[in-house]
Amino acid sequence: MNGDDGNDSMRDQVSGTSTDQASDSTTDQASDSTMDRVRDNVDRNGPERFEDVDWDAIDAEGRRLTKTRLAAFVACGLYVLTLAYDVLVAGDDATFEISVGLPWSTTESAYVWDVTAVDWLFVASLLVVGFALVPVARNRRLRAYYWRRFRRHRPAVISAWYLLCIFLLGTVGTLFIEPPSLDVAAAYQPPVFLSVEASIPTECVGPVVDGRCRGTWEYPLGTTGEGKGLAALAVFGMRVSMQVGLIATLISVAIATLVGTTAAYAGGWIDEALMRYVDIQQTFPTFFLFLFLAYLYGGSLFVLIVIFGVTGWGGIARIVRSEAIQRRQEQYIAAARASGASTLSVVRRHVVPNVSNSIVTAATLNVPFLVLSEAALSFIGLGDVTLPSWGQTIATGRGDLGTAWWISTVPGLFLFATILAFNFLGDALRDALDPRQEV
């Protein structure tokens, strides 16, 4: 291509004829100053100019790996390797077994973490969420903008802190606290600062004053009828709730985004068929769907999470679809296509980020619903009976309402607080990320 020759001769002309002619003919002041700028920049020898770019060389180079992509690959690789190890090598044994001396326990406890299927899902979810947040993390202005708007809702900020604590306690804390264990001797202990009639607990761990057994710090929130500490139950319950809420929501969001964008982009009968399916799925009252499936297949937390994730995406899909359709008609999408981006690239770069606000809000509001549903299912006995879910603990305390009222109340308070926090958070996020008032 003889473009280079042409450009050279053009460049020579620029400072000579055409610009002078142009500046003579225009009388507008603004364009004069613009003219100066254009002329200055053209004469300067400084930054690379777009006509100097050798595109053939770039074409020949091929794709390069960005830092984020590399990190994602490494993380994926580690994950798959450890998973393979757990499945193939460790088998039924615990995955990690380290003996560690903790300052607050008398014996040297073996730090054991048998990574369950749910745990694997959880780690995967955390990785996905982490990588999804990378673009937001990079965009400092956007982050600051959202944070400013979010900060105005004080209950939401408090909720965010609370949820953070719960999250940390539930994920990291459970590794260090001993799981609640059966101890009939310590049954029905009241919480600290409170007391109960001495006849109720079989043995009183604390002092018995005036015929009332007092609570102690050993069981700060009391114990159940089986002697399990409620504080430990509460923390382990956090873990269950966190896992259910986050993993299932992530699965739902993934499916919903896929279905929603596909429906929006494919249009025609694919769109129709998908939306009809969503209609049907949404008509089935969610709770009964859970109930029925849990009855047929239920029992383990893993199955429960899968059921929640795979059946609860309908509403989010509808939102994604309607947003995607709106965005699709925006001109910047057409502009991106016109500059050569493939459809997938456009969806990834423009559609999903612009739709993500709605997704985040919908997801945040989905979590409390799932937490509540899991608690309800556990309450009626359909959850994972091996795990100390809050709902299950509440159920065990029902029979002892009159006497050991704290057994049902304490986990319920945590449950209530968590759900309330998520609702506040979701509401505030909706306001902060409101797409009607774009950045």
Place this chain on the structure above:
Amino acid sequence: MGLKWYTARRVAWAGVVAGVILTVTFVLLELAPDSQLASVQFQAAARGGSADAAAEAYARRRGLDGPLWERYVDYLANLATGDWGWSDTRSQPVGEAILTALPYSLMYTVPAVIASTALGISIGLYSAFNQYTKTDYAATFVAFFGISVPNFWFGILLLLVFAVHLGWVPVLFDAELARTHTFSLANARQLALPVFVLGTSAVAGTMRYTRAEALEYVRATFVKAARAKGVSERRILTRHVLRPTLVPLSTILVGDLLGVVLSASYLVEVVFGIPGLGRLSLEAIRRQDTALVLGTTLVPVFVAVVGNLLQDLAYAVLDPRIDYGDR
């Protein structure tokens, strides 16, 4: 296109939905591991017999033999004609069991729905008119509370306070009393808490939606114009705001209420011991009475399908802007 054609299409679609749901439940039932079968096989093997033969005998006895297609058709036909199977655990037809339990469920859901709808709309409207006042904030708070509180736990808590400690309401539900003296004060007393718990769950959603919808009209120019003309506040409220609000509201309400009521009532019955549909379903689950589980699950599903259908039709009728040509 016209309304009749739209109605016909919607009804047909509801039929399709019902059909698909039934098919799906059938498939799920087929694929589910049958624990009773497993235990039968295990017992046979333990006694030294053939597990396969035991499985066959079991299948024959339960009517589970025969080609898949036949069973599917039988399944559909039975459900359509009202033969919903036999409940092993209660020794009565499933249909009968459901009908016996139904009145108890209605006893508290109907008053709760009526009260919460009326209350929800009024408070929502009030909030819309008096935005950002203390009452509005209080109402919003109550709404948050209502949708966040786990209703089964709330019920337990209320029982604890009002039944165990204060003794204002009985701790246990007297089904006999409810059946014989349905409209008596005593029955009302024992139903008070269930109605309250269900009501709080339902009122929250209604309140928020009403507020959101009404806000659009309250801020509208034509309301300002009416005020400028000197129309009384009450008239503005009822004629200019309430009526247009009811249209989109009625469409959201039905769906929202259905979801809340159906699931919340389940838990309420379990907590308070009311022998309604929810309790029936739970016992069926506990005792692995699959036919009854199916029956009690399908009832709320069909209620939801019909409810959605009515909601769509109501919307089409009420809102003159809608185009019947659309889905």
Place this chain on the structure above:
Amino acid sequence: MTDEAPLLDVRGLVKHYPITEGFWNREAGRVRAVDGIDLSVERGEIVALVGESGCGKSTAARATLRIDEPTAGTVRFDGDDVTAYDRRQLKRFRRRAQLVFQDPDSSFDPRLSIGQSVAEPLTVHGMADRARRRRLVEGTLERVGLAASDADRYPHELSGGEKQRAALARALVTDPDLLIADEPVSALDMSVQADVLDLLTRLRDELGLGVLLVTHDLSIVRAFCDRVCVMYLGEIVESGPAEAVFDDPRHPYTRALSASVPVPDPRAPRPAADLVGDVPDAAAPPSGCRFHTRCPEVIPPADYDLEADGWRRLLRFRLRLSGQSSDVDTATATEFTDGIDGDGGDHDTPSATLRSEFDLPMRLSDDGANRILDEALESLAAGEREAASELLETEFQTVCERESPPSRSDAPDREASCHRLRDEYEAKPDEYEVH
């Protein structure tokens, strides 16, 4: 340069949109948005594609770039057949041929900064070095008259004119050879329009760009463009050098368009005749010459000796009657018969009443024609609309509707498609002047 293939050479470009009905998307008709156009753009020249809204020019622009796939025709870019490109070649084409959109407000992703948007084509085409992209973006922004710091600002912080400059920057950043600008200044204030167009011209000079400027605004065509193609309802009716075409338009449509551009000279002659009605539906374009339904110079039938004004009104009436007119369709039987019943004591014949009702001359210059018109009007008054319509259609046909006008060029780079250019139909000098 004239020996080389033109930068862009479009031949016979066709773009139809099917109109679908029913569940199976049966084709019930086609919108003939672009129905066979030819145009070419050389390096270093600005070609305008003008026409009213709805004539298909934006569609033509998009089809040329294969943003919407053309139904038929060939597009040659620098000698290669674009329509035969595979994916890889198409992507490269996209780098070398860029599109600037009309609405600056929505052509930028609100979540991305200007810099990120302008850099996107670089990323898409494989430039992985972020620093290099940044440098290029800043440099390009400065060249279009913005500041390098604008790269960090967001679309909503810029004015319309600034955004359109940024849009130009985005189109230029991959060093294209061809720029297609779809109404680039229509959404901007008048004062800003000139600035942006100046910029475009300057860049054309610096870089040797070929520019296809799609617009409906004739005033800018004269000032900034080298050549012009006039488009009507999916077809190009005239093309040639801009000044020549507007100084001496050959096609009646061009004449009407250029006459409609306001000229601040009270002594300038008034436009010969105004265009009546809207552009017809592209799904059912008029037969023959598509402009004949609105043409002020439509050719009268040879059998009758009709004077211009009367003939035009007769034709318009005929079109309304048969429902072909693009005027609002008021041809209901009641409306016609109302014209008769309405007048109380007047003892005009039905024919006379209808004539005044539909703006027909009381008497046509040709007796034979007048008789036929009377006959038709009487049929109409009796309620037989179909019969009246058929009669008029058979008797008063024009060559403009029967035959599609061939393209004639009387100068090396000028072309126009009008029957009037044929010797036998040439208009008499003062036939179409102002009365």
